[in-house]
Amino acid sequence: MKIEQIYTGCLAQGAYYIVSDGEAAIIDPLREIQPYLERLEKDGVKLKYIFETHFHADFVSGHVDLSKATGAPIVYGPTASPSFDAKIAHDGEIFPLGKIQIVAMHTPGHTMESTTYLLLDEHGKEHAIFSGDTLFLGDVGRPDLAQKAASMTQEELAGLLYESLTNKILPLPDEVMVYPAHGAGSACGKNMQKETQDTLGNQKKTNYALNQKDKESFMAAVLDGLSAPPKYFGMNVAMNKEGYESFEQVLKKGMQGLSPEDFESAAEHTGALILDTRPAADFHIGYVPNSVNIGLKGDFAPWVGAMIVDVKQPLLLVCEPGTEEEAITRLSRVGFDQVVGYLQGGFEAWKNAGKETDQVRRISAEEFSRLHTPESKVLDVRKPSEYAAEHVEEAYSRPLDEIAQWASEVDPEAHFFLHCAGGYRSMIAASILNARGIRNFTEVEGGFGAIKSTGSVPVSNFVCQSKLSS
Template identity: 75%
Template sequence: MTVEQIYTGCLAQGAYYIVSENEAVIIDPLRETKPYIDRLEKDEVTLKYIFETHFHADFVSGHVDLSRKTGAPIVFGPTANPDFDAIIAKDEQIFEVGKIKIKVLHTPGHTMESSTYLLIDENGKETAIFSGDTLFLGDVGRPDLAQKAASMTQEELAGILYDSLQNKIMPLADDITVYPAHGAGSACGKNMQKETVDTLGNQKKTNYALNQPDKESFVREVLDGLTAPPKYFGMNVAMNKGGYEDFDVILKKGSHPIRSEDFEAVAEDTGALILDTRNAAEFQKGFVPNSINIGLQGDFAPWVGAMIVDVQQPILLVTDVGAEEEAITRLARVGFDNVIGFLEGSFQAWKNSGNEVDTVNRISVKEFASQLKDDSKVIDVRNETEYAAEHVNEAYSKPLVNINEWATNLEKDEHFFLHCAGGYRSMIAASILNSRGIRNFTEVEGGFKAIKETDVPTSNFVCQSKTLK
């Protein structure tokens, strides 16, 4: 028996590949199926089952395509009702794979169909759990995502999650390995550890959610500090439940080169959003007007979901030459399947054709330190917890995720400085503001990490005596 975690850092997501004898299973696969199929062929094994721990909200799973291409059935836990053929398992139902067994433990709470898969080895020993979003390392799945579907309050769902953990997970042996669906950085939890594998015994000792004295305390602590989930989550759930177009079709459609002389007309005719995936340093020096910058070399897919939201939005890509397929793939992972083409020759071709070029005013932290005055306005687009830990004195906390709300209240003639932690998020914000005609700002290269190395006064005390008008 072999168990392999296939971890994707951009999504902080773990898929699992398990082999016994000449049979395999895959748990919570990513959207693109070719790597899994190649691996099955290399190992000369047959995919027997595709297990889904629940209807995922933060990414589109590859279960539908993988089942189409391999013939392996999809397995969901009790109460799941997908719009495609699947095995809806009973609680404690056992599936045999080679010489091992996988036992279904229905663990509702994150969602009502959420299930944990218990691995039993060839000797009959319970060795691991694949806990999905029921149990993370350091946290548990947020219980506020399924409220509409379950017609329950988040408090009721949290109580159900407490019962699932106490009745199904806590009684298991301490030496069992925990393989969660997500790690630190995922929006499906709030307190995840950076590690991606642990023992259940250690989680019983260190996980705050497993150390609450009673259900009431658990509900209160798990719900405390939850921010609103990204708005694209519901659309991903719908795709995971209802099915989607074959990824190969999506890739072929998106891999359509568009000449620089035709690019603007295509954007206008289709209403496409121009998404520039180059890094912030390259983008700020020059870009196609009205482009939105979300760099591939960062948390690309989650930020696309949070900023663009509508998975049906037509998208035109500007990428580094050769990065088109990667961009299309990573967009599809979060359900953005409507890429209609890319700028042939990248931005350089656009520039060489004599087309209009836009830029962002970016300065170094040394320049920021020299230009900052007592009455300067500074906008910090990091999240609230980052800001609360430490920030530039008198800076406004305006998280990037809420830009649609706070951008409308900006004074168009009042200059402000813009920064995040390292420059990735602030360039996203800069590109969005630019596209809306808000240009009276200066973006700070290197963000707060670099600012801390200067003599700019910072504080860990939340002090906002000024308000945006």
């Protein structure tokens, strides 16, 4: 028996590849399936099942393409109703795989169809659970995403989640391994540990949600402090339930290199948003006017989802040459399949063609420390928990994912400084503000980390973020 966790850091997502005696199963696959097909061929095994723990909200699964390519059935838990052929397992149903067995345990609460898959080894002993978004390391799945679909309140879903954990998962032996669908950084939980696998026994000791005295305290703890889910989540759920265009077609369509003239024409006539995926250090020096900067070298796909929201929005890409395929691939993982093409030769080609360019005013943290006064207006675009932990004194908390609301309140005549933790998110904000005609600001390179290191800008007292969320 072999269990391999295939972890994708930018999505904080774990897929699983299980092999026993010439047969394989894949749990919660990513959108692009070629790596899985190559692995199956290399190992000389046949894919027998594609297990889905639930209808994912934060990424598009590769289940449909993978089933078409291999003939393996897609397996969902009870109550699932996808628009394509799938095996709907009943609670407790056993799926033989080589010399091992996988048991479907219905664990509703995060969503109604949420299912944990229990792996029994060659001797019939409980070995591991693939818990999807039911149980994370350090947390449990948020129970507020499926309210509309389930016609239930978040309190009712939290109660269901408690029953699922108490009756199905906690009675399992402490040595059982826990393999969740997500880790730290995912918006599907609020208190996840940095590890990506652990024993159930250790989770019983360290997971706050598993250490509540009763159902009521569990519900209160789990629901406390939940931020609003990204707005693109519902669109990903729909794609996972209804199907989607094949990834190969999406890639072929998007890999259209355009000259500066054709790129400009496409921007004018297609309604496409220009997405610049270069690092902030390059973007601020010069960019195609009205571009939004979301750097590929970061949490690219989740921020695209959070900022652009509409997965049907046509996109034109400006990339570092050679990274176009990676950008299209990562966009497809969150359902953004409408890439019209990319700027051939990147920004340098645009500039060399004599086209109009724009810039973001950026200064170092050292320069900020010299210019900053008690009267300076500073906007901090980090998460509220980051701001609460420590911030520049008198700075305003203006989270990036709420920019659509607060940008309209900005006085365009009054100068302000803009920063995040390290410069990635503040450049996203800067590009959006510039595109909206708000230009009287200065972005701080290196963000709060660099500002604090100067030692000359007053900051609030530090409060551990884990205490804020406990």
